Amino acid sequence: MKRVFDTGNAAITEAAIIAGCDVYAGYPITPSTEIAENMSRRLPQNGGWYLQAEDELAGLYACLGASLGGLKAMTSTSGPGYVLFSDPYGWGISSEIPVVIVDAQRVGPVSGITGAPGQGEFYLSRYPTHGGNFETIVLAPNSVQEAFDMTVRAFYLSERFRTPVTILADQIVTDGWESFEIPENDEELAQRGLEVVERRINRGPEFFPPTDEIDIPPVVLGHNTGAACSDWTPTEEGYDIEDPTAHLKHSYRLVYKIRNHRELIDDCQEVCTDDEPDIILVSYGSISRVVISAVKEARRRGIKAGAIRLKSLWPFQDKLFENRNGAKYLVAELNFEGQLVREVQRAAQSINDVHFYGKCGELPSVDELIGAVRAVLAGDKPEAVQFVSEAW
Numbered sequence: 001m002k003r004v005f006d007t008g009n010a011a012i013t014e015a016a017i018i019a020g021c022d023v024y025a026g027y028p029i030t031p032s033t034e035i036a037e038n039m040s041r042r043l044p045q046n047g048g049w050y051l052q053a054e055d056e057l058a059g060l061y062a063c064l065g066a067s068l069g070g071l072k073a074m075t076s077t078s079g080p081g082y083v084l085f086s087d088p089y090g091w092g093i094s095s096e097i098p099v100v101i102v103d104a105q106r107v108g109p110v111s112g113i114t115g116a117p118g119q120g121e122f123y124l125s126r127y128p129t130h131g132g133n134f135e136t137i138v139l140a141p142n143s144v145q146e147a148f149d150m151t152v153r154a155f156y157l158s159e160r161f162r163t164p165v166t167i168l169a170d171q172i173v174t175d176g177w178e179s180f181e182i183p184e185n186d187e188e189l190a191q192r193g194l195e196v197v198e199r200r201i202n203r204g205p206e207f208f209p210p211t212d213e214i215d216i217p218p219v220v221l222g223h224n225t226g227a228a229c230s231d232w233t234p235t236e237e238g239y240d241i242e243d244p245t246a247h248l249k250h251s252y253r254l255v256y257k258i259r260n261h262r263e264l265i266d267d268c269q270e271v272c273t274d275d276e277p278d279i280i281l282v283s284y285g286s287i288s289r290v291v292i293s294a295v296k297e298a299r300r301r302g303i304k305a306g307a308i309r310l311k312s313l314w315p316f317q318d319k320l321f322e323n324r325n326g327a328k329y330l331v332a333e334l335n336f337e338g339q340l341v342r343e344v345q346r347a348a349q350s351i352n353d354v355h356f357y358g359k360c361g362e363l364p365s366v367d368e369l370i371g372a373v374r375a376v377l378a379g380d381k382p383e384a385v386q387f388v389s390e391a392w
Contacts, residue, residue, distance in 0.1 A: 002182045008147040008174040009034035015151035022071035025051035025062035030114040031171040032104040035076040056081035060088040070220040076102035090129030094231040098158040102167045104174040116361035117171040119334040133251035135258040138166045138314040140284040144178035152194045159197040172286035207238040210249030212256040267311035277306035282331045284310040294369035318347040329354045336390040358390040
């Protein structure tokens, strides 16, 4: 196992190479630009291709085209580029095209602050395109090592589920420097719990089966397959059809191939939640590292606190918030309006017992979170500092 000291962007690059990525196409945008730079250097060294696209939209379309040609592809961006992906993302979902998309979140709205962390695309990653009738797979690393591991896993899931997979990182993860391990053979890859699925070719005749099955090779155009591929409602052979029954079958597949195999996706980290805590802090991404430290410090001070850190965001893990014996929740996010907190409210079937602490552009301190914990347990509203944090 090789140990390297580098950024999350470098880790994502090396993971993509190991996962068999053949093509990267994208447009530079802070804080993901170094992924493009690194891929422009590393892919040609490994027999792959790098394309500097004219914009983010063209980058994702090029990746989808490469995937339809039988190659593994990846692109990366930040919030202003991620929102532009709506049309090609929908094409990838509906046409069941494997591709990996990295979004390094930064402060918004719109262009915001380029060099500061945010978490504003939580819902956008669930609903990245128009029309509805689909599920998405979204993974959220909180470290450089996890950025590596989840990139390999994203390619694995993308191939097995025949769908785009998003890695929802943030600026601290992608720009941060940490040591991480790179497996140098299949045995070391397995030691990290990782696996690489090679690209196969679907030779038909059913290219869009109306079932929830996975592990069906994706459509690859050419190679004498005679395949059809369109983002219109397809027949089972992939041809366009204006038929509500066909649309129901296709939509069923797009939703339930993911929902009915979510045991391959669901992942979380629970800290000190086995002793019926009075309050559970919920988070994902880089802020979760402070949350976990705050929970450990709170317990040292005699507060029965626990934490749930979501490693996979979508499909949302409702089961984590069931039967918690009346525990209150404090959801910590790198935004001011609260996004993850609303899913926790829904899953916990409670509004009054779910509270929010938001900060943007920088991480909260352990003491800030413990102060919010004490306020919630006392029945008060967590304290927000004007122009610095938001709480409710």
